[in-house]
Amino acid sequence: MEKRQQVKNSLQVFIDSLKDELHSLSRDIWCRPEVAGEETHAHDRLVQFFLQRDHTWTVQRHYITPTAFRATCGPIGGSEGGSVLNVCFLCEYDALPEIGHACGHNLIAEVGVAAAVGLRFALENQPGLPVPVKITVLGTPAEEAIGGKIDLIQAGAFTDVDVVFMAHPAQQDASFLPTVTIAEVSVKYHGQASHASAYPWEGVNALDAAVLAYNNVSVLRQQLKPEWRLHGIIKHGGVKPNIIPAYSELEFYLRTPQLEDLCGLKAKAEACFKAAALATGCLVDINYPTHTYYNILPNATLANLYESNGKALGVEFPEQPASFSGSTDFGNVSFIVPGIHPFFYIGTRALNHTEEYTKAAGAEEAQLYTLRTAKALAMTAVDVVCCPDLLQQVREDFRLAKLTQEKADRLEGCSKAPKDP
Ligand SMILES: [Zn+2]
């Protein structure tokens, strides 16, 4: 049997041998859902998992941000003094307010951990690896808000990483789905309070500005491209009917498939917000309080390898993946390091961000799919580690994808050029 296949078989057996421990890990995270930036229990539980594994992992708690962590092991094998290949697995573990793990991030954590320990076991004692291998697991909090990975990028967490892997629960298996960019915009109107019946002419109505802004955006929506999204809420609209509201606040998300389109959408939305201020006499503050999430850059070599490993494990990939308009801060990572972010079925047709999905993410049934995904991911890492030619192709795909994106941005005359990462 080819050596590469032996390594792949061995990691599968090892992951299966840990299945109870892995299920209990993701179940513990699922049972105590914590929202973005507050994932202290999940952080501690994951750190503990690595500390208890035969002292081969070096663990950094509270890595860069309070609920992130880093676990590393290696270099393993390869010739002495050769440059080290660092393969990195990402764990997310934040939940949603009120509905818990409705995006299944507890399973993302399980996949990352299982793939990393499986790979380590299989590579250990393997003579003749082309290069020494380091395995890194990064715990990346706050995906559902803020964009925790972008803070980690800015602090240099990915500078020595060669290839990055993670997988996200969804309704189907797919090696790649086009995700969209997202910017969060906060709009605040400042007016003047007054008695709404006795002296309404003395007031400047901030709620009216919010309503006009909301309606301006609704009218604009008809003129947007079908894949663009612009959706929001009124967060604050006054305190009492007999007081002309002096303050109102809205929050919108803007999404487009490509970064260059996001600049245009921002300009259109800002015009809507400013027009409402002008019409009512309010002052307006327009802010972008969180990082912009980028679309994921595809990597065809990694996607093909993942599909062939998945198929060997019985994964069925639909010919035509369903359309998808989600966003992830992994997009920003994909601009920094070659990587893959497949989606995986967890045994339910329920949709992410629903209570039904929360239930499915904690169910025993999801385990088969979760561990199968971890194996396919680790097997893809084996391909990259054992075949320098494939690694070269992965790097070339990354270079070309970045080049294409930059060319599109230049043509559009958009000044977005990744400032965040
Ligand atoms: Zn989500």
Ligand SMILES: [Zn+2]
């Ligand atoms: Zn998610």
